[in-house]
Amino acid sequence: MTTAQRTAVRAVGTGHVRVEGRDKVTGAARYAGDVPFAELGYGWLVLSTVARGRIRDIASGPVLEMPGVLAVLDHRSAPRLETDYVGLLGIRPDPTCAVFQHDTVPHLGWPVALVVAQTPEQAREAAESLAVEYETLPHDIAFDGDRPDARPADGIMPAVTDKGDLAAELAASAHVVDEEYTTPEEHHHPMEPHAATARWEDGRLEVVDSNQGAAWVVGELANLFRLDPGSVRVRSEHVGGGFGSKGVRAHQVAAVMAATVLRRPVRVALTRPQMFALAGHRSPTVQRVRLGADADGRLRALDHRSVSRTGTHYEFVEPGAGVARVMYDADAHHTENRVVRLDVPSPTFMRAPGEAPGAFALESALDELAEKCGIDPIDLRLRNEPATGPVSGLPFAPRNLRACFEEGARRFGWARRDPRPGVRREGRWLLGTGTAAASFPAGAAPSTAAVTAEADGRFTVRTAAADIGTGARTALTLVAADALGVAPERVTVRIGDSAFGFAMIAGGSMGTRSWSMAVMAAAGELRERLAPGMDIPAEGITVRSDTTARLAALTAVERHSYGAQFAEVAVDPATGEVRVRRMLGIFAAGRIVNPLTARGQFTGGMIWGISMALHEEALRDPAFGGPVGADLAGYHVATHADVPRVEADWVDDTDPDDPVGIKGIGEVGIVGAAAAIANAVWHATGVRHRSLPIRPDRVLTAGSDA
């Protein structure tokens, strides 16, 4: 077989159905909990029922006598773990995943034991029967913006940036907005609960898991269990959503422990209620935004301070104040993220960490400023477009926010908008429209890939990417096809296997950009090597790539995706019901690899914005310390009936200086979406809603105050 002729048609940029689509619509796609194992043991986690304390006793004896029970693991019997390390993402492990190492309970829902049985029914009953005795200590989960123990904290970015004289610029401003905005505790809730099956075979550990990065999970498990990473393999072929929650969590570690002790495969799946404690979440935020502007809307002062909450055992900072560092400049510019430690589970990355709650506050405040200045909200933003990074001073890679607003305004019909609030009625509904800006960083991280020219004329790409619903498998197929100069049908992309080497996780909107760099590098070099008519040996010809050096050589710039969000809402002031009637998002997000799937990424993010604006909220009872109604009937996410026509499209966003031109699109869609809806609710009713979600009771009571 010889290499075939090059194809002239580019695959990137035209819509392709998902390469695994047929498996997904026929039920053939196997997710982590779907892969059968002989002699499988079923693990069921037992979580603490107290919010703070110590385990006095766990009565495992009677449970071990129950039918089918194979083991009870707790802090007295579980293998010891190493937790003093820095993982591949440069962060320390959340000790919640290092299960059963001590008797301390730092929050409600802390894993205290694992019961393993021969059937899921037996495991469930045994876990329910396990009596755990606690010494209960007083707990504190009271979160507000005025906690004196809230302190500046870095997390993934510096805690504080500061320039200029805020007091002076605010005093000199013609218009000042000074408001507090709050967002609630939110949960990822991918439709597939976290599940992992672990087994040992011939001295090697294999884990079939649902995660956002197989190589990442290998690194963490190898560190935790002090194993040679080469002896650990993690596979994660199909992943039922992640949104930031699917890293290393209690279930994988517990499954490996049990498989180690029992010498048989053990699966541990989180139940939906358990996910509220163990899957991570987005912290609530209390944000104060102060904006000062000249009469023409030019910002003199911008002050954005965000307080979030973390656990006592691990610090994660939800950096709500970070978005202003990119979006708007001012003579005096102050941003600050603070965190308070409480007796709650540690939060984690959740779709657009920082930007999602931060843009709700900042983009709402800008709408308020536009109202005060009597300037159109889009004009106000465009008047404040910065020339360079407001904090970094770095030049922007193409920043096409203006084009997003112009195209969006045209298509949404913004020019016909009457700016007055509360004047449009249709039956029982008050109607309004709103807008907001969006941005999200376009980063990349080192990854490896291998591309093989097969003897049969096909090509195989191997990289430890994860397709958590982003369409990454299909996108990489198209990227590889173009780099090889062949039709996508001749390319097979294999992902979700740590055996393929290190690769960036599906996170931070960095996955497809990072993996594409590696795939393009390997495919490009392979293409160079293959001469027309050349014979391919039976084992094929493989080229490997590693983008570490290439990324280190990239010039530092402010590189982000941008967007303009538009929403129309209807509000029934008599009942407080809010319905989104339509949304439009126009984005500038680099080269769009697969328009068919990209549209879904953008609209999916925007619908997360609907859900964030109107529905999502986990309420904790201070007396018990845990969420109330910890299930999908108590924690509402948007369903079909909440989602009207939602359209997304994009403007040209070419970056000639960037080697791939691809930016992330997974997160920018949610940024600003909730603010656009809240601004539309104001336009409909004349009442500002600065606390999410905009529940019917809030609309009703706010209306009566107004």
Add this chain to the structure above:
Amino acid sequence: MALPTSSVITLHINGEKHTLPVDHRTTLLDALRERLDLTGTKKGCDQGQCGACTVLADGRRTVACLQLAVAAEGREITTIEGVADGGRLHPVQQAFLDLDGYQCGYCTPGQICSAIGMLAEHAAGWPSAASGDVRPAAAAAPLTAEEIRERMSGNLCRCSAYTSIVEAVARAAGADAATAAAVVPAQSGEAVA
């Protein structure tokens, strides 16, 4: 005397008979997934709150997580593995594939089974909460986007592929034209019935 807590049952699934002993606690969902290797039916919440485990029981959409297997004996169960006609996809499956009516794919089998059941319900003239006048004298509600959304609301999709799911269901229903007209954004919102 201890009461029996398990039974040997025969389940009729996708036209095949399966005889197996079950713990009475076993749900139809767990029987499919853990006993019969029919893992296309997904466990999203195990509490009847997400729709991922939707199957058809005697043609009607049902959540398998709240259906005890022992109580399903005698009913004809159709799962996602049984909706295609051999190698030819069911029109609903084909439309989901063509219109990208999913992302991660985990809720997809439930969405598809639900859509198949829903289309039959609509064809039988069942009204919905979106139908306004439910009286039988009123004209049968056309399958607008709003009707599809209300009728499909028992199936959560956290990736939020809702817009393309609705388009796919409409296409499969042969309602393309009517529904497309209904979902085009109008000046002050949406022209739905």
Add this chain to the structure above:
Amino acid sequence: MKEFDYRRAPDVPGALALLDDRPDARYLAGGTNLVDLMKSGVERPARLVDVRELPLDRVEPTPDGGLRIGATVTNSDLAAHPEVRRRYPVLAQAVLAGASGQLRNMATVGGNLLQRTRCAYFTDTAKPCNKRAPGSGCPAVTGEHHNHAVLGASRSCVAVHPSDMAVALAALDAVVHYETADGPGELPLGWFYLPAGDTPHRETALPAGALITGLTLPPAPVAARSRYRKVRERASYAFAIGSVAAALDVRDGVVRDARLAFGAVASRPWRARTAERVLIGAPATARTYADAAGAELAAARPLPHNGYKVPLMHNLTVAVLSELTGEAAR
């Protein structure tokens, strides 16, 4: 979930015999609530008696112009039935406002009547709850209660009844029929649900071991113009935070007959008889409707975080009655 015995009832007497007055036995029909509660450990039966296939699945006209509805009629079949839709549109609408298509296909009329509250303290066995564990306390009173009761105050329990269907049935004066080993019995819906009082664990007046066999709906010409409106925190597939079932007969600008019931405001479906007394004979105006709502809600005793339900129910009542009046005018 502990192990249990499972039996299929051959007929109604057989079902009663299988249940055998055992306090740890339960009838199983659609299972949408019972199986869920068994998973959360709220219910731990030793025996299930499956009554789903009993021949109680008919909807039939009664000689007086009402309807008899069998206990195992599914919620879907009830809402789709032409006679239900023609004579009692409010009932079809209430059923369609509940749950999802899948759950309505499974759930039965009898089971819907007996569904338990969605109060999160009730469904979490690690928490105190007077309804689940009498005498253990009610954390909702001082905890998270923004969707709890404002009418029929009890300090022992502030949970609300979750059914939409039962709110319409309350407005329609439905009668519940049951069988016991000692013979049949019936309970008007107004007596079927017990007030929470100091015994919130006793939810219905059904005798121990009784099997609900069906309902009758008396003829109600007023119901020809009737409506159910439900407000919830998501547009569909969510429990109510407030709902109204209303039927109105307006002639010559005067309310001749009216039925009104509220959902999600009390431990049971709340028949608004005080409001009805204000309505009947009064001019069919928004002012009358506001007076009626105000009269009913004067008895409201909100908790710190659910006071919004009072204006919500007030506004919803006025809106629904006004809509029905508008229809009458057309």
